[in-house]
Amino acid sequence: MTTPDNAHEFERELDLDAAQRTDHHHGRHRDDAEAVDRSAHVAAAEGALVRVDDAIAGYLPGVNILNGCDLYAQEGELVGIIGPNGAGKSTLLKALFGLVKIKEGTVTLRGETITNMRADQLVKRGIGFVPQSNNVFPSLTIEENLQMGAYQAPGSFTERFDFVAGLFPTLADRRKQRAGSLSGGERQMVAMGRALMMNPSVLLLDEPSAGLSPVLTDEVFVRVKDINATGVTVIMVEQNARRCLQICDRGYVLDQGRNAYTGTGRQLATDPKVIELYLGTLAKA
Numbered sequence: 466m467t468t469p470d471n472a473h474e475f476e477r478e479l480d481l482d483a484a485q486r487t488d489h490h491h492g493r494h495r496d497d498a499e500a501v502d503r504s505a506h507v508a509a510a511e512g513a514l515v516r517v518d519d520a521i522a523g524y525l526p527g528v529n530i531l532n533g534c535d536l537y538a539q540e541g542e543l544v545g546i547i548g549p550n551g552a553g554k555s556t557l558l559k560a561l562f563g564l565v566k567i568k569e570g571t572v573t574l575r576g577e578t579i580t581n582m583r584a585d586q587l588v589k590r591g592i593g594f595v596p597q598s599n600n601v602f603p604s605l606t607i608e609e610n611l612q613m614g615a616y617q618a619p620g621s622f623t624e625r626f627d628f629v630a631g632l633f634p635t636l637a638d639r640r641k642q643r644a645g646s647l648s649g650g651e652r653q654m655v656a657m658g659r660a661l662m663m664n665p666s667v668l669l670l671d672e673p674s675a676g677l678s679p680v681l682t683d684e685v686f687v688r689v690k691d692i693n694a695t696g697v698t699v700i701m702v703e704q705n706a707r708r709c710l711q712i713c714d715r716g717y718v719l720d721q722g723r724n725a726y727t728g729t730g731r732q733l734a735t736d737p738k739v740i741e742l743y744l745g746t747l748a749k750a
C-alpha cells in the first residue's frame with residue numbers, strides 16, 4: 466500500500482478529481498414536510514447499473530427502518546451515502562444485498578429485478594459487499610480470506626488474486642499472515658480484496674474508514690478511488706462525511722430512513738443546509 470506523501474498531496478488529488486468532474490447532475494433537495502417528489506430520481510436513474518426505488522424495509526414486522534428510499538448508481542460512478550447514526554445507511558446497503566427484507570419497492574441491476582434475492586445469488590450477478598464490522602476471518606490468513614471471496618469461482622483465483630495484489634501489494638507480500646494480526650487499515654484492504662475476488666461490477670462498502678486514524682482513512686479513500694478507477698461502480702456509506710463527499714461523484718444524505726438531500730459530492734459539501742444539519746455534527750463525531 467503506498468501512502469500519500471502528505472495531506473496536501475491527498476487534498477490536491479481530490480481537488481483534481483473534483484475539477485475533472487462534470488456537474489451534469491443537479492442538486493435535489495426537499496424539506497421533510499414536503500410530499501416526496503421522486504421524479505428527479507426516476508429521471509436521473511434511467512439506465513442506471515443499479516437502482517433502488519421507493520424501498521420500505523425493516524428488521525421487525527411493523528417497524529420500518531427504510532421509509533421509501535431511492536438510490537441509483539450509473540456505471541462507473543462512486544456514490545457516497547452519509548447521514549446521522551441510525552439513519553438507515555447500513556440497512557440500505559443490506560437491503561440492496563438481500564440481507565434485510567424489502568417489504569415494498571424494488572432493486573434492479575442492469576434493469577433486471579433483484580429485489581430480495583439471496584446474497585450468494587447477488588454475488589454471482591456481480592455485487593460485492595463489505596459489511597461495517599466483522600468483515601474478515603481473523604483466524605484465516607490473507608490468502609485464505611481471499612480464497613473465501615472466490616469460493617463461488619475457485620478457478621479464477623489466481624487471476625483475481627493478481628488483480629487484488631495489483632491494488633493492494635501489501636496483501637500479496639503478506640499473504641501467509643493471519644488477518645487477525647493485521648492493523649485496522651490492513652484489514653479493510655483484506656475485506657475489500659475479498660469482495661473484489663468475484664470481479665464485481667458494483668461494490669458496496671459500509672464505512673471502510675470506521676475506526677481508522679485520519680492518515681489511514683486517507684489511504685483507504687485513495688484505495689477506494691483506485692478500485693473505482695478500474696471500472697468498478699462503488700456505493701460507499703461513510704461516517705466521515707466531508708471526506709466522503711470530497712471523493713464521491715454523487716452523494717445521498719439519509720435521515721430517518723428517507724432521502725434528505727442528494728447531489729454531486731461538491732454540491733452537498735457546499736450546501737449550507739447540509740453543512741448546518743449534517744456536516745457540522747458529523748465532522749465532530
Ligand SMILES: Nc1ncnc2c1ncn2[C@@H]1O[C@H](COP(=O)(O)OP(=O)(O)OP(=O)(O)O)[C@@H](O)[C@H]1O
Nearest residue numbers: 524525530548549550551552553554555556557704
Ligand atoms: N439487526 C437489527 N435488528 C433490529 N433493528 C436493527 C438491526 N440493525 C439495525 N437496526 C435498527 O435500524 C436502525 C438503522 O440502523 P442502521 O444500522 O441502518 O443505521 P446506520 O445509518 O448505518 O447507523 P450508523 O451510522 O450508526 O452505522 C437503527 O434504529 C437500528 O437500531
Ligand SMILES: [Mg+2]
Nearest residue numbers: 554555556597
Ligand atoms: Mg451503519
